Amino acid sequence: MKWSCSSIVLVSFLAASCQRIQQPGGERPIGRPIAVKVPLGLPEMVVPAGNPVTAEAVTLGRKLYYDRRVSGDDTIACASCHAPDKGFTDGQRFSTGFLNQQGTRNAPTVMNAAYSPVQFWDGRASSLEDQAGGPIANPVEMNQKYDVLVAKLQADKEYVELFEKAYGPGAITMGQVRNALASFERTVLCGNSAFDRYQYGGDKSALSSAAIRGLAIFRDKAKGNCTTCHPIGEKSALFTDGKFHNIGVGVNEEGVLTDLGRYQHTKVEADKGAVKTPSLRNVALTAPYMHDGSLKTLGAVLNYYAGGGNSNPQLDKELRPLRLNKAERDDLLAFLESLTGEMPADAGPPAN
DSSP states (O other), rough: OOOOOEEEEEEEOOOSSSOOOOTTTTOOOOOOOOOEEEOTTOOOOETTSSOOOBBHHHHHHHHTTOOOGGGTTTTOOOOHSSSSSGTTTTTSSBBBBBBOOSSSSSOOOTTTTTSSSSSSTTTBBHHHHHHHHHHHHHTTTTOHHHHHHHHHHTHHHHHHHHHHHHOSSSOOOOOHHHHHHHHHHHEEEEEEEHHHHHTOOOOOTOOHHHHHHHHHHHTTTTTTOGGGOOOSSSSSSOOOSOOEEEESSSSSTSSSSSSTTHHHHHOOOOGGEEEEOOOOOOGSSOOBTTTTBBBBBBHHHHHHHHHHHHOTTTTTOOOOOOOOOHHOOOOOHHHHHOOOOBBBBTTOOOOO
């Protein structure tokens, strides 16, 4: 699809007071930063000063993202679990990784991940750069040793040329791999949905009557109470507060948490069972739902919230049962479906 949003803003860089990613020599792109198309409904993007987005780095990152040779047995690419035709997820409850192993969490979408202050459901990665190396080395996912991957890339003439264009001459490093993947992912932006055209573009015909009623329910604290965790801003909306909440998912019949979520990394009692709030953008494309992929449809999600979640000591205090009749639930579903945006034009597999 083509971008219909005409707004093009230059990538901005973190202020000097912000935390910078430490870059060893040869890992900062040598090209000039490029303009990133930010579609209607999304805010301006902030990019680490140490890894500016360049055309050369994006081209390299895109090739790496779709290359199965990045994995230990040459069978799994980043796109295997985050495919563009499935909303940059894989449509499975749990992804299939190295030697057909499966993890315990649902693959989150890559779309608009550039806006997330931390990565993974439990927030253990502080940046896209940090996240990019995780699945590659994970023995359940891609099971690739960094030194083996670097040697594999160094032996490929095409990759040697692409890395040189992006980072200059010299040995390929894993830092360059991570940075290139992050640069590509910062271009995987999706907005300009029917909701955006209605809310931010001035087109009051963009939403159906049902979706408009659903938007009102979504915002109503007494009815949907959705904006508590999925806020809508005056000029843009990411539909996530970027925080961690325990909504009762991953609780067994005895009321015991089977996934400790954020707690595994913070060891803070209140973080038990808490996971990062996902964005609702393109939510109609990313079934199944919840961090354990346990709910197959958006209707099932609304039914889950109608029950107020599974009880456990750390259940979020903001969570309360939805008191919606069928017609109201249908309207809320219509609104959620209106959040499907336009895919970026150059995020699919490269031509060669």
